[in-house]
Amino acid sequence: MxxxxxxxxxxxxxxxxxxxxxxxxxxxxxxxxxxxxxxxxxxxxxxxxxxxxxxxxxxxxxxxxxxxxxxxxxxxxxxxxxxxxxxxxxxxxxxxxxxxxxxxxxxxxxxxxxxxxxxxxxxxxxxxxxxxxxxxxxxxxxxxxxxxxxxxxxxxxxxxxxxxxxxxxxxxxxxxxxxxxxxxxxxxxxxxxxxxxxxxxxxxxxxxxxxxDPLTAEVVKLVENSYRDVNIAFANEVARICEVLGLDVRDVRRLSNRHPRVHMLVPGIGVGGSCLTKDPLFLFWASKENGYLPELIRNARGINSEMPHHYAMILDDIIRRMNGGSTGTIAVLGVTYKGDVPDIRESPAEPFVKDLINRGHVVKIYDPLVKFSFGGKYVSDIMEAIKDADALAFVTDHSEFKFIDLAKLRRNINKRQVILFDGRLLFDPSEAEEAGFIYVSVGRSFGRLEERMIKINHLYEI
Ligand SMILES: NC(=O)c1ccc[n+]([C@@H]2O[C@H](COP(=O)([O-])OP(=O)(O)OC[C@H]3O[C@@H](n4cnc5c(N)ncnc54)[C@H](O)[C@@H]3O)[C@@H](O)[C@H]2O)c1
Missing domain, CATH: 3.40.50.720 (NAD(P)-binding Rossmann-like Domain)
Structure with a gap:
């Protein structure tokens, strides 16, 4: 032929x-x-x-x-x-x-x-x-x-x-x-x-x-994505450190980045997409097979994949404390792995949603770009998705969310206490609290939560 x-x-x-x-x-x-x-x-x-x-x-x-x-x-x-x-x-x-x-x-x-x-x-x-x-x-x-x-x-x-x-x-x-x-x-x-x-x-x-040569080209491609994965893992690790030390990672990152040789990335609920989640593993497997175990690359993958489970656990704990031991309804906002991109491959939303469902919560999903729910219930209107939620969980940084009117969202929810979990550091904590939410985010202490709940209780006595 x-x-x-x-x-x-x-x-x-x-x-x-x-x-x-x-x-x-x-x-x-x-x-x-x-x-x-x-x-x-x-x-x-x-x-x-x-x-x-x-x-x-x-x-x-x-x-x-x-x-x-x-x-x-x-x-x-x-x-x-x-x-x-x-x-x-x-x-x-x-x-x-x-x-x-x-x-x-x-x-x-x-x-x-x-x-x-x-x-x-x-x-x-x-x-x-x-x-x-x-x-x-x-x-x-x-x-x-x-x-x-x-x-x-x-x-x-x-x-x-x-x-x-x-x-x-x-x-x-x-x-x-x-x-x-x-x-x-x-x-x-x-x-x-x-x-x-x-x-x-x-x-x-x-x-x-x-x-x-082909081997150099293969490795360069994988090194680029591994570099990014390791850097994101570092930001995520600092976020976890801030959570236990009672700090806000936003302050720590802002001040650290004033140093001329520090460029810490923004931490978040997890890493997704088809490349970043596999390329470091391709490099890890190849190196291991040839006699060297690249621990840093493996640990970075581990830290990043653990993030959605960590926040599912935190949210479960807070909701149960708020609801006297019972589970609740969570509106997950955004399921694609990246803002403004309709790609759900390896999205951290998947383990997050599945983990919450396994813990017994009702999970409603809204995403402006894809009708995908990972086992939750997809709702095509954001106001409908959140109206009976105990918690809103922002998982993707879509532009639609970045500039959303939080007070309007809060007024639409018929609950005395509502948690806003910010998985992408989209909101200013005080603005979210002024809108009437109990604000919880990546890289921020959960320690004073009871205190904040009392404050919100007082504000939203219904
Ligand atoms: N998506 C990215 O951001 C990105 C970035 C850099 C590199 N890559 C790499 O590029 C490659 C392609 O990724 P993608 O994201 O475009 O994948 P994709 O899933 O978007 O598209 C791949 C397409 O190939 C088709 N296909 C599968 N087997 C086929 C076959 N035997 N014959 C003809 N078509 C076939 C599928 O139906 C699919 O439409 C992958 O190796 C990926 O790692 C992807």
Whole structure:
């Protein structure tokens, strides 16, 4: 089925005549396809999810909240960008990019989807074509699995086929901007593969692109996310220290950050998203297998995953104390893992909600971006969701919440005492208390709670 090598790949990439296919049309594959199409190439966006392709063919997308994506789809669809669920459409591609998930399994990474996509790519790419893996790879996958797989098809890399690893590090919520403006790294074993991949990415990337070996590229991608996870864990640990020492982490962070070499992040109820929750583990597993146990990275993961359970326990304790030992109703506000992004993957809302339900509470969910409840009861109107709540728990920092009228929320709740749990440090404690809430947050002492309850009792005698 392979098209005979007629043109030089470099020429068709330079002239934008190259046929480019992207396997996987999710958070990474879709915007990448659109940017390459916008640069002038004909791009086939393939996905096994037929519903997703049907939506794209109708001009709809789950990434509609990502700035610029909908406009690019309507501008390019059917002209330069062809969404498809037919593998045949990819036959003879000059370039195939793989952007399928690499989730974590119980005891290690799961790269089965990359291997399936690679098999297809090897069948469909033309002789002398380029395959680029964008999916996150655990260390040594390129050397130990991808290269042998390609060579197993009788292809010599750098002669019959070109092969590169170009890991993606863009942040949902700002995908198009980051894909264009972030520094990129390309891993390749031969110079020509690296240069061809660089030529392709230069068609839409404005930042520097550096070529290195595949193992370095694999590790750099994982180090970036591990660095962030460890830094968030540090902020979360300081928050927990402040809770037991009777301090407010806001004061501690503000004053610490006045030091020129301290840049502490904002602590919160947990870390989510598909990358930050797995990339540090990919690094941990690879290092452990090779003889070094990276304790810091493992502990950071542990601290961050414990956060939602810690606050479910705190909320359970406070509600029971308030309700004479009985459980209550909790309105969880926001379930996506990140503000203003409709992505629930690995969201800390999931363990938080499930833990509260297991402890016997009624959990109602409101999220302006997704109708997802993790076993709670989804309510599409915020006022309806909170009206009989003993506690409001803000889990996601959606813009809609940041500027919400707390006094109006409080007036809508028909309870004498209502807790406002601030899982993202969105509110000023005194403003929340003035609005009539018992304010509880990450990184703040719970010690004087009884005192605050008495104050609120006095204010809201009904
Ligand atoms: N989402 C992010 O923020 C982000 C950031 C950087 C890197 N990454 C990495 O990029 C890769 C893709 O992640 P994503 O977030 O775009 O995933 P995603 O789940 O949003 O999209 C992946 C798509 O691939 C499709 N798919 C799965 N197997 C397939 C197959 N064999 N053939 C064709 N399509 C297939 C799925 O149906 C899905 O639509 C992952 O390795 C991830 O770690 C993601």
């Amino acid at each position: 392979k098209r005979v090598l007629v043109e030089d790949l470099e020429t068709v990439i330079k002239s934008k005549e190259a046929k480019v296919s992207v396997i996987g049309q999710g958070y990474i594959g879709l915007p990448t396809s659109l940017l390459i199409a916008k640069a002038g190439f004909s791009v086939y966006g393939y996905d096994i999810n037929r519903d997703l392709i049907k939506e794209l063919l109708l001009g709809k997308t789950r990434l509609a909240k990502e700035k610029g994506i909908k406009n690019l789809i309507s501008e390019l669809k059917g002209k330069k960008y062809m969404p498809t669920s037919r593998l045949e459409d990819l036959i003879g591609s000059d370039v195939i990019i793989i952007a399928v998930p690499t989730p974590k399994g119980r005891n290690g990474p799961n790269i089965s989807m990359v291997l399936e996509a690679l098999e297809n790519a090897l069948e469909l790419v033309r002789t002398g074509g380029l395959i680029v893996v964008e999916s996150t790879l655990p260390p040594r996958t390129f050397y130990d699995i991808i290269i042998p797989e390609v060579e197993g098809h009788g292809l010599k890399i750098g002669r019959d086929i070109f092969l590169a690893y170009c890991p993606e590090r863009a942040l949902p919520g700002n995908l198009l901007h980051e894909l264009v403006n972030n520094f990129r790294i390309i891993g390749a074993i031969d110079e020509r593969s690296g240069q061809l991949a660089k030529l392709l990415y230069s068609s839409f990337v404005k930042a520097d692109i550096e070529i290195t």
